[in-house]
Amino acid sequence: MLVQLASMRDAYAEVLLELGEEDSRVVVLGADTSVSIKTSLFGDRYPERFFNVGIAEANMMGIAAGLALAGKIPFVTTYAAFVPGKCLDQIRNAIAYPNLNVKIVSSHGGLTVGPDGASHQTIEDVAAMRAIPRMHVVVPADAPSTKSLIAQACRTLGPFYMRLSRPSVPTIYSASKDVEVGKAKILREGSDIGIVACGIMVNEAMEAAETLSKTGVSAEVVDSHTVKPLDSETIVR
Structure with missing residues (x-):
């Protein structure tokens, strides 16, 4: 791709x-x-x-x-x-x-x-x-x-x-896929583990989740772009 x-x-x-x-x-x-x-x-x-x-x-x-x-x-x-x-x-x-x-x-x-x-x-x-x-x-x-x-x-x-x-x-976000200050964004759903990242590490997290999926591990990826105030509710969910 x-x-x-x-x-x-x-x-x-x-x-x-x-x-x-x-x-x-x-x-x-x-x-x-x-x-x-x-x-x-x-x-x-x-x-x-x-x-x-x-x-x-x-x-x-x-x-x-x-x-x-x-x-x-x-x-x-x-x-x-x-x-x-x-x-x-x-x-x-x-x-x-x-x-x-x-x-x-x-x-x-x-x-x-x-x-x-x-x-x-x-x-x-x-x-x-x-x-x-x-x-x-x-x-x-x-x-x-x-x-x-x-x-x-x-x-x-x-x-x-x-x-x-x-x-x-x-590029991770499309022009129509807005982000919101103070609100973490779930970029990939997963049921086994969660990967929380910000900045350029978000793409690395997406690649890691894809690699894990090939081994049978379902990983959720969260872009926690707002480090403060932290959206702990989305992350803990």
């Missing part, structure tokens, strides 16, 4: 342009990674709503907090290795504590960036952001779910952290 690959970064850039057209409050901030993460496309179309702060991630969070207080909807974007690593204090105290409407989107999450070196690989970000009160944590599985979840985050008040991957990934 031919697997269709698509980039989460491209999907993120596309939905930002759509949201920017729909709502003039949407602004985008970057820290010298905008070309790589494709948010420079937003800056090309809406230069007055695009802010490249340079390599100053902690300051970027403070600026985003100020923009949110002024009624804007800031999307703050950089690599996962730098969020929250370089700016945990600012995220915790300037954004989450006052419950500001800031959307933090990281790319290059996990161990998917081998060519960029060990300093750009991160496995701590989801755990750290999940521990911050009031923070939503969302990890999409593919490009279509990225677009849907980003759009929902934009329309939901409060701070969000969303983690994307660098490489193109297999």
Whole structure:
């Protein structure tokens, strides 16, 4: 079977342009990674709503907090290795504590960036952001779910952290098969075991379930894209 690959970064850039057209409050901030993460496309179309702060991630969070207080909807974007690593204090105290409407989107999450070196690989970000009160944590599985979840985050008040991957990934969701923030999605029914995953591991879980089926094991696969708040009801079911 031919697997269709698509980039989460491209999907993120596309939905930002759509949201920017729909709502003039949407602004985008970057820290010298905008070309790589494709948010420079937003800056090309809406230069007055695009802010490249340079390599100053902690300051970027403070600026985003100020923009949110002024009624804007800031999307703050950089690599996962730098969020929250370089700016945990600012995220915790300037954004989450006052419950500001800031959307933090990281790319290059996990161990998917081998060519960029060990300093750009991160496995701590989801755990750290999940521990911050009031923070939503969302990890999409593919490009279509990225677009849907980003759009929902934009329309939901409060701070969000969303983690994307660098490489193109297999498409799991069709355009008409929406996902919902806060609600885990059962992608494959099963009666023997359950596999719960998020992000790029969802496709691995689907492949594992298919392999198990050939040995007579029926595996259910759940995409728990919203890590916080966790949909424990669907998972336990």
